[in-house]
Amino acid sequence: MATIKDVSELAGVSQATVSRVINGTSRVSHDKKLKVEKAIKELGYRPNSIAQALAFSRTGSVGIMVPELGGPFYSGILHSVEEQLRRFGYHVVVSAGSLSESSQRESIEFLLSRRVDALIMHAQQLSDDYLIALEDSGIPIVLLNRFIPEMSDSCITIDNELGGKIATQYLLKLGHKHVACITGPLDKADARGRLQGYRNALIDAGLHYDEVLVSEAGFTEESGASAMQKILRRKCKFTAVFASNDHMALGACEVLTDEGYSVPDEISLIGFDDIIFARYLTPKLTTMNFPIEQMSLEAVQLIIQKLGKNKCDVNFKLLPSLVVRNSVKDLLTTL
Known part of the structure; x- marks a missing residue:
C-alpha cells in the first residue's frame, strides 16, 4: 500500500x-x-484518517498515546494528564501504541479517527519525519520525553544527560571509583543522554571510561537482569552500578542477590525514574526522580495554549533530582 x-x-x-x-x-x-x-x-x-480527522468543529477531547497502559511510568503519565485536562473541560481518548512503529501509527490513526482536537504522545518508535508531517497536517501535538529540533515548541523533555551525571557523581562522591552502567536501548535519545551523563561524570573526575563496565539493556527488569549477568561474567572490578531506569535496577538487584552479593554492603545500586516501587524495595532504591507530574502539567498547559484556550509560560526542559535512600554505601566512612 x-x-x-x-x-x-x-x-x-x-x-x-x-x-x-x-x-x-x-x-x-x-x-x-x-x-x-x-x-x-x-x-x-x-x-488515511490523519486527513479525515481535521474537522472544522471540535469534540472537546484530546488523544493520548503511550506505549503501554500498565506499569507505574505510563500509568502515572495517563493519570496526571487526564486529571489536568479535566480541569480545562477536556475528555481524553487513550490508545496504547506498543513498542513498534506500525502499532504506534495505528494508534495515532485510531485517535484521529475519533476526531480528537489534539494529541499528547510518548512516541519513541515513530520517525521524526512522520511526526513533523503529522504536525504540519494541522493537528496540535505535544511530544513527551522526546526532542525534535523542527518541533522544538511541541516537545516537553527532561535533561537526561544531567540526570545521568548527577547519579554517577553521587556514587563517585561516596568513594566508588569503579562504577558499572546498565544503559537503556541506545537507539533512544533518553538512554543515550543518561549514558553520556555517566561518561561526563567519569571524565570530570579524571577517571577512564571502560566499555567493559557498560552493558546495554531494554528498560525492562528482564533485560536489566541479563545486562547485570553479562557484566558479572566479564570478571571486572566494580563496587557500584548505575542502572538507567528503576526496572533495570530491580532486575540487576535480583541477579546480584542470587549471585551472593549484598546490596549495598558489597555492591551499591542507583536507578532512574523514581517509580512507585523504588521506595518499597529492600533496600529502598536510591534513584533519580523523573518529574512525571510536572511533565504532564507542562504538556497540558502547552496543548491548551495550542488550542487557543489559554496563554501561559511553559517549561520545555525539566530537571531530574536525586532521591537518596538505602541502596548506596558510603565507602569513605567505612574505610
Whole structure:
C-alpha cells in the first residue's frame, strides 16, 4: 500500500506539502498541487484518517498515546494528564501504541479517527519525519520525553544527560571509583543522554571510561537482569552500578542477590525514574526522580495554549533530582 512518503518522493515535494494538498490546510503552488495529485493517482494512494480527522468543529477531547497502559511510568503519565485536562473541560481518548512503529501509527490513526482536537504522545518508535508531517497536517501535538529540533515548541523533555551525571557523581562522591552502567536501548535519545551523563561524570573526575563496565539493556527488569549477568561474567572490578531506569535496577538487584552479593554492603545500586516501587524495595532504591507530574502539567498547559484556550509560560526542559535512600554505601566512612 502506498504511503505519504511514496507520494512525496514521486512528486518531488516534501511530505508536509503532500499533507497540505490532501488536507487543504494552507496554500500550495498550483504546480506542486498538480504533481501531488498526479502522484496520488498513479500510486493509488488513499489518504488515511490523519486527513479525515481535521474537522472544522471540535469534540472537546484530546488523544493520548503511550506505549503501554500498565506499569507505574505510563500509568502515572495517563493519570496526571487526564486529571489536568479535566480541569480545562477536556475528555481524553487513550490508545496504547506498543513498542513498534506500525502499532504506534495505528494508534495515532485510531485517535484521529475519533476526531480528537489534539494529541499528547510518548512516541519513541515513530520517525521524526512522520511526526513533523503529522504536525504540519494541522493537528496540535505535544511530544513527551522526546526532542525534535523542527518541533522544538511541541516537545516537553527532561535533561537526561544531567540526570545521568548527577547519579554517577553521587556514587563517585561516596568513594566508588569503579562504577558499572546498565544503559537503556541506545537507539533512544533518553538512554543515550543518561549514558553520556555517566561518561561526563567519569571524565570530570579524571577517571577512564571502560566499555567493559557498560552493558546495554531494554528498560525492562528482564533485560536489566541479563545486562547485570553479562557484566558479572566479564570478571571486572566494580563496587557500584548505575542502572538507567528503576526496572533495570530491580532486575540487576535480583541477579546480584542470587549471585551472593549484598546490596549495598558489597555492591551499591542507583536507578532512574523514581517509580512507585523504588521506595518499597529492600533496600529502598536510591534513584533519580523523573518529574512525571510536572511533565504532564507542562504538556497540558502547552496543548491548551495550542488550542487557543489559554496563554501561559511553559517549561520545555525539566530537571531530574536525586532521591537518596538505602541502596548506596558510603565507602569513605567505612574505610
